[in-house]
Amino acid sequence: MPSFMSSARPSPRVARTVQAIAVAGALTATFAVAGPASAHTGASAPSWQQYVQAPSSRSVQPVTVVATTGDVSHPTGALGRGTAVLNRAAPAPKPVWPSGTTATASSYHDGNNGNDNKPRTYLPGNAVDGNTDTFWNDANAATYPAWLQITSPTAVKLPGITVLSNSDGMPQDFTVQTWDGAAWTTQATVTGNSDVQRAVAFAAPVSTTQVRINVTKDEASPKGEYTRINEVWPGLVAADPVAPSITLDFGKVVSGYPRISFAGASGNSPGVRLAFSETLQYLTDRSDFTRSDVSGGPGTDQYAVPQQGGIWTDTKGCVSGSKVCADGLHGFRYLKISLDALAADAPIDQAFGTVKINGVSLDFTPFLGTPSSYTGWFESSDKQLNQYWYDASYTNELVTDTFRSDDVDPRGADTPGLDGKLVLQDGAKRDRDPYVGDIAVSGRTTYLTHDTAVAARNVLADLANHQRADGWIPPASINNYTLPLFDYPMWWVTSSWDYVLYTGDTAYAQGYYPNLVKVLDDWYPSVTDANGLLAKGLNGTGGYGDYAFLGRTGEVTYYNALYVQALKDAAAMARSLGHGADADRWDARAQTVSTAINAHLWDSATGAYLDSATGPVRHAQDGNGLAVVAGVASPAQATSSLDYLAKNTALPYGNSFMDNDTLVSDGTQRVYAFTSYPDIQARFLSGQAGSAIDEIKRLYGWMAGHGPGITDWEGIGAGGSMYEGGYTSAAHGWSTGVVPALTNDLLGATPTGPGFSSWSVQPHPGTVSWARGQLPTPHGPLTVSWTVGKGSQKFSLTVTAPKGTSGSVAVPVSGKAVVRVDGRTVWNGSAAVSGSGAVLKDGCVTLSAVAAGSHTVTVTS
Incomplete structure (x- = not known):
């Protein structure tokens, strides 16, 4: 989930109702145009396994040394090749002000409490307290001059001073004045400073x-930042020796507990500081995200190395009080190990000495998705699509982990209902808390790849167990289940039906059916206006957010199209449980809302759905994509709206989620794979498979080729950057929609009844010449393979369905094509053969009630 740090997705299409046909017999799968030979022989592993990304074991080693700084010898020792030695001489003592020295300033923040409820102070005196971890922070952003005045009880002879500042409030232009008893005299003028530690000679x-230091420009002044000075030393202080460090690359984003093997150390308890990042771009001396940093911590993990060495596992906790602390689990690709220590941690550890390292590894905690663990798989003639499918699977594996108090999101997310259970987290590094909108995508990815559906069930059940009395269902456990989101209760409905569709867990459906009734019949009616549309702002929801915490109000297409999908999914759930009256009522309401959307939110001038009925005119990817997937849009509207998005939102790295910047300043530059999934799915379902594949390649190709590579980002910003800088999660479950898009839509196989009791197979080849795959079901695997032929053989499809299931099959036809099932003609080129029940619609011949077993459907000219 973005920022707060959210999400969304549409549900499976309902198979067309067609005349029944009993198809007898079973044939071995055949291809008119064969795929790679290795896929059809027993001589080697199945060819799809070459794309699997997970590590081979839970002990993961870094693959290379990226960089070193300072005095480091034999750095490859950190890779287990000998012993790396980090050495740093003790720094010279810093000059100190006489006892009783005070400081005042033009302004200062009074301070506040951090998330750990510890007070933060930004007083002028912090600049002369000898503690480099505290600082003076002026209170007037971009207001100059900002001055800091230091007063000593006795005269001090100064050759100059040294200013230590924060990198996010570093003075660029300033003067230094001294008092001669009657007036201020300027002793030095500094312009264009770029050093955090600046010695200023008189x-x-x-x-x-x-x-007195008079600041007239800060490093970040155009952004309205503040002057921040950590320390002013009475004298000229040379920069400390560069901290020796080794930066290691694990080759891809990983998640778990780092381990370091120390061969020994000097006897002064030298410290090591660890900084983690998913990208080199955001790797500094602080982690790009760490849980203690959210709580006001130092943003690094520390350890005091004993003289005898030993193996240290990075676990959450502090050595003494709040000194020498670590976070434990991290999601990252790059690890920087520095011989350094916080000044406040002395004497428990020191920022100098010698440290010897002879190995680094990671205890990998997420689900380990090795080839043998895949219960579903996908492969096609397009190697790029294949790789994106398995990259997304690996991304989802990284967020499939046990919910543990020590490594979940710190913002009130821990909960007894989930502790110790397998869940689908939001991201590998953050948020480490499950959000139901994310599960709308990551749940489908889970069902199609590994036997880990319980991870989705655990979260869905826990959120339902915390349903509010008025029917609203929380989006996550964060903030003790109180984070107010408007759309996520609907994602709980659709995700619940998805779970039942893919797993057949009717006990879950029966147990939580009352929660479904309450959210749809109590809470959402309370936010429905006179037009029959959901309107954010009613019933005190003006401050509610959504998947991206967008400031949308009133009648919004995305909310209402999602509502239609939720109502349809709820009706399907109700029918499966025998609640026909509920199903009829929700289907009728879905139709009413669809009609209202088309009456009030369709922009005929543009040929696309409005984002909102109020405010500036704009058109959003989320609402338009979902309107097609949920069946709100007519075929003509679907074509028009998707064409509009293609023409007005296409970027080299996907499709932007808005067509202008009236809602957020970067609406035309921001791309979410989360909202791109229904856009892509809509293109497949409306006969625009080529456009869907193009969008996949731009979006997933960009992520695979940038950043940490392999894993799928939470969001993309201007120019293809991480949309929230280093805070962005580069391995996010809600961005894995390429898995269901390729399996459910391109390959074409989806469940239509609980546990695949019924299913639909309708390929959408686009530019792909062949595809095959397996979907796990409670009855056994459902396998599908098809080939686009040449010459008279136009198309060949083989479906092997497990016992206890049946489904429908649709194949693309054109002209006077003949369709045969297991060699028997069912469509003669212009009409159905008597008794076959074949139906021609939307360029496909569809057969229903296809029985279990293996069946081959061919299309010939």
């Missing part, structure tokens, strides 16, 4: 009791 030594 023309000649000066004896004075007062020093």
